Amino acid sequence: MASSKGNFFSNLQIRHKLWAGFGLVLAILVIVGLGVFPSLVNTEQKTGSMVLERQPAAAAAQELAHRLERSLSALGFYLLGKEEKHKQNYLEGLKKLAEELEILKTNQLVTSDPELSELLINIDKDVAAFAAVRDRMITLATTDSQNFPGIAFAGEAINPVNRQIQSLLSEMILSEEGEEVSEERRALLIELGNLRNTWTGVINGVRAYLAFRSKGAIDEATLYLETTGSIAKRLQEECADMLTFEQEDGLAQFIELREQVVASLKQLEKIHGGKRWRTDAYLINTSVNEMLERIDGNVDALVNRLREDNERTGSELLADVEGTKAFLITLLLVGLLLGVLIAFLMARSICRPIQSAVVAMEDIAKGEGDLSSRLQLNIGGELGQLSDAFNLFIEKIHTLTAMDSEAKAVSPR
Structure with missing residues (x-):
């Protein structure tokens, strides 16, 4: 029977020892994997947060600022040129602006962070206010009377009066047709013509001022207006006896x-x-620019915060990778050493008993063996069985040899 002496491992069969050795190596690999796995999971989470949330949020915020600038530029061109393509670019810009804002609103990272969420609320409020002036701006672009209050005022306050004055001056001049021709009447007619021409200068000055907002134009209109006053006063004082009823009433x-x-x-x-x-x-220049400045400031703050978070996460990822690499190298070295040690112990536990049996058999085969000696492997398994069988074999040979020797000793020569 196989010897039951020795430790538990030495009593195992060879196949069990091999399985045990492979199992230990596999356990070492599992330990290495389990040691690295949490770090890999942490790295994956940080990378996913940066790639799937922070970077898209930063890109959406920057695109929002870009769309805002393009919308304002299109609005400016539309207000100046009244071209339909600029109007469509402006409206399309507002639409894209709303889409980029919606991307930020659905970003979980932004909405879950109190600081970023507050910035987003402020941006949303100002973008909504910017979009709300759309109809007002389109109306102003297409209606000069609303866009230019000076023109509207001139149309309401000056233009009707001008038509009345032009009509009065024409009637005053036409009333001369029924009068006798004389040098005095001719001088009066010339003076009335000067009054009408001077008044035309007033209106031309007003129109020039409305068109170009030139200080010279308004000064010229004022000067012509003063001249009309002088002419009217002179007509009243010097020509009162010559004026017709129409001229006197018109003046x-x-x-x-x-x-x-x-x-x-x-x-x-x-x-x-x-x-x-x-x-x-x-x-x-007032409300819209104030909105834009607030939006730009909040967008910059949002982008800077996200950029800082990305930089911090990137630094943490690099540190995690370095730590994981060092930890993995350490585990691999330890695993390698343990694997070599296990392989050495397995080889030793298997090869040494076999080597002892080989030496004993070689001694017997060469005739130099001590038949009274036995293999003392003190192990179980196949090698223990081999040891027991070998010892039994030697014992039988020893017995046969002894019997043969005794037989030779008692037999006659």
Whole structure:
């Protein structure tokens, strides 16, 4: 029977020892894998957060700022040129702006972070306000009377009075047709013509001021207006006896209407010469620009925060990779050493008993063996069985040899 002496491992069969050795090596590999797995999971989570959430959020925020600039540029071109393509570019820009904002709203990283969420709320509020002026801007671009309050004022306050004055001056001149021709009447007619021409200069100055907002134009209109006052006064004082009924009544109305134009011209200069002379430009320079500045500031803060998070996560990933690499190398070295040790112990536990049996058999085969000696392997398994069988074989040979020797000793020669 196989010897039951020795430790548990030495009593195992060879196939069991091989399985045990492979099992230990496999266990070492599993330990190495389990040691690295948490770090890999952490790296995957950080990489996924950076690639799937932070970078798309930063890209969407930057694209939002870009779309905002393009929308404002298209609006500016539309207000200046009134071209339909610029209007469509403006409306399309607002649509894209809303889409980029929606991407940010659905980003879990942004919505779950209090600071980023607050920035997004402010951006959303200002973008909504920017989009809300769309209809107002389109109306201003297509309606000069609303966009240019000076033109609207001139149309309401000056233009009707001008038509009345032009009609009065024409009637005053036409009333001369029924009068006798004389040097005095001719001089009066010339003076009335000068009054009408001078008044035309007033209106031309007003039109030039409305078109170019030139200080020279309004000064010229004012100068012509003063001249009409002088002419009207001279007609009243020097030609009162020569005036026809139409001329006298028309001149009185002219002086009254002229005073209205004097007051209106001063008001026109305040309106058309002030900051609100063009409504769309005033809105852009005040409320719209304030919105854009807030949006730019909040978008920059959002992008900078996301960039800082990306940089920090990148640094952490590099540190994690370095740590994982060092840990993996350590585990591999330890595993390699343990594997070599296990292989050595397995080879030793298998080869040494076999070598002892080989030496004993060689001694017997060469006739130099001690038949009284036995293999003392003290192990189980196949080698233990081999040891027991070998010892039994030697014992039988020893017995036969002894019997043969005894037989030879008692037999006659």
